[in-house]
Amino acid sequence: MLSVQGLHLWRGDRHVLRGVSFDAGSGQCVLLTGRNGAGKTTLLRAIAGLLDPEEGKVLWRGESTRATRDTFHSELAYLGHEPPLKGDLTGYENLHYGVGIRRAVAATEIDAALDRTGARAFADRATRRLSAGQRRRIALAGLLLANAALWLLDEPTTNLDADGQALVAQLIRQQLDRGLVVAAVHQGIELPAGKVRALELEAA
Amino acid sequence: MRTPALTAARLVAGRDLRLAFRKPSQLLQPLMFFMIVATLFPLTLSPEMSRLRDVAPGVLWIGALLSSLLALEFLFRDDAVDGTLEQFALSGQSLTWMLFAKTCTHWLLAGLPLALSAPVAALALGVPAAALGSVVAALALGSLALSLVGAICAGLTLGARRGGVLLSLLTLPLAVPVLVFGADATRLAIAGESVLPPMYMLSAIVVLGMTLAPLAAAAAVRIGLE
Numbered sequence: 001m002l003s004v005q006g007l008h009l010w011r012g013d014r015h016v017l018r019g020v021s022f023d024a025g026s027g028q029c030v031l032l033t034g035r036n037g038a039g040k041t042t043l044l045r046a047i048a049g050l051l052d053p054e055e056g057k058v059l060w061r062g063e064s065t066r067a068t069r070d071t072f073h074s075e076l077a078y079l080g081h082e083p084p085l086k087g088d089l090t091g092y093e094n095l096h097y098g099v100g101i102r103r104a105v106a107a108t109e110i111d112a113a114l115d116r117t118g119a120r121a122f123a124d125r126a127t128r129r130l131s132a133g134q135r136r137r138i139a140l141a142g143l144l145l146a147n148a149a150l151w152l153l154d155e156p157t158t159n160l161d162a163d164g165q166a167l168v169a170q171l172i173r174q175q176l177d178r179g180l181v182v183a184a185v186h187q188g189i190e191l192p193a194g195k196v197r198a199l200e201l202e203a204a
Numbered sequence: 205m206r207t208p209a210l211t212a213a214r215l216v217a218g219r220d221l222r223l224a225f226r227k228p229s230q231l232l233q234p235l236m237f238f239m240i241v242a243t244l245f246p247l248t249l250s251p252e253m254s255r256l257r258d259v260a261p262g263v264l265w266i267g268a269l270l271s272s273l274l275a276l277e278f279l280f281r282d283d284a285v286d287g288t289l290e291q292f293a294l295s296g297q298s299l300t301w302m303l304f305a306k307t308c309t310h311w312l313l314a315g316l317p318l319a320l321s322a323p324v325a326a327l328a329l330g331v332p333a334a335a336l337g338s339v340v341a342a343l344a345l346g347s348l349a350l351s352l353v354g355a356i357c358a359g360l361t362l363g364a365r366r367g368g369v370l371l372s373l374l375t376l377p378l379a380v381p382v383l384v385f386g387a388d389a390t391r392l393a394i395a396g397e398s399v400l401p402p403m404y405m406l407s408a409i410v411v412l413g414m415t416l417a418p419l420a421a422a423a424a425v426r427i428g429l430e
Contacts, residue, residue, distance in 0.1 A: 048294055049293075049294070050290060050293065050294070050429055050430065051430050052430065070296050070297075070298075071296070072296075073293075073294050073295060073296035074206060074295075074296030075296075076294060076296075078290070078291075078294050080287050080290065082286070082287055083287075084286060084287030084288055084290065084291045085286065086219070086223060086286060086288065087286075088223055088226040088227060089219070089222065089223065089226075093219075093222070097215050097216075097218070097219040098288075098291060100207060100211075100212075100215045101207055101212040101215050101216065101291075101292070101295050101297055101302070102206070102207060102212075102295050102296060102297070103205060103206055103207055104205050104207055104211075
């Protein structure tokens with residue numbers, strides 16, 4: 001489904017991605033590991049199309065993601081290092097507007113996603129009043145609601161307690177039944193061994 | 205079911221309106237700035253009405269331009285910082301439509317109130333009551349043109365340090381035609397002459413801006429997100 005072929009990317013004079021290649025099919029989770037500055041976030045952003053690599057290409061379902069950008073993006077959910085939430089909106093409003101621009105979403109669906117991520121109890125508060133972990137749970141609900149085949153996750157367990165980290169592992173396992181996940185991680189995520197592939201990036 | 209582009213644009217506009225009313229200080233800042241600039245001028249000049257009337261077009265339009273520059277800083281900045289723009293770019297929707305919605309909402313919140321409050325400042329500058337309608341119309345059109353031009357520049361300065369200064373440097377030269385035709389319309393309105401020729405020019409700039417600015421802003425934002 002996803003094929004990353006020989007990505008080279010420079011940031012200024014730093015050669016961050018040096019010919020990164022991998023293939024991943026449905027039901028697989030690619031865990032990107034490596035030290036700080038190894039290019040994990042850069043690789044995720046390049047796959048998503050937020051960065052233009054100088055060389056190489058990304059194929060989704062056999063087609064270049066540059067040529068079919070909107071279709072690819074409609075099948076993609078990207079969760080960056082910081083949850084993309086508006087501090088002056090409630091968690092519920094953030095999901096209503098954030099997911100609503102992608103697909104029609106009913107209030108009951110939002111409630112169900114908030115239940116699954118354990119965020120229902122605080123979803124009616126302005127997100128700037130929430131803890132970092134609570135904000136992350138709201139963002140995870142948004143990820144579920146995106147109904148995307150490909151998840152790109154940048155440090156998805158950041159700021160989460162042990163329960164939250166187990167929740168992320170559970171959500172990824174469920175996602176693997178319907179698509180694939182590429183995640184940049186610092187700490188391990190408990191996933192079935194046969195479905196995980198680790199890719200270590202080296203700092204330039 | 206995938207959200208139609210216009211519905212997505214409506215949601216973007218609705219979200220920005222809701223956010224603006226939760227943070228009224230950001231909403232009022234450019235308007236207050238315009239009112240202060242426009243009402244301070246009569247205090248520094250001679251109180252002769254004829255003299256104030258002569259400088260009124262310049263004062264109103266420079267005030268409107270500086271005030272819109274102040275508001276433009278907020279157009280994409282918060283969305284870039286909190287990752288909202290990234291989500292727009294990755295939503296599978298047309299970024300052009302979403303940024304067009306954001307720009308129009310920005311004008312509704314910053315440009316239109318400025319135009320509607322202009323009669324107060326204009327009366328202080330000795331503008332005859334009969335000219336106020338034309339002054340408001342010219343400022344409404346002009347501020348929309350400034351928002352459209354400014355959206356491109358705000359997109360281009362997304363990733364820049366000290367983006368506010370750069371934004372002004374980029375926007376000011378592009379705003380000159382708006383300033384010239386807008387001030388001319390105001391001058392003709394005060395003189396009791398037909399304002400149609402400069403208003404046609406302002407309208408043409410707005411039409412051109414509506415056609416091209418969202419496309420250019422979307423391209424600029426994509427570059428800024430890199």
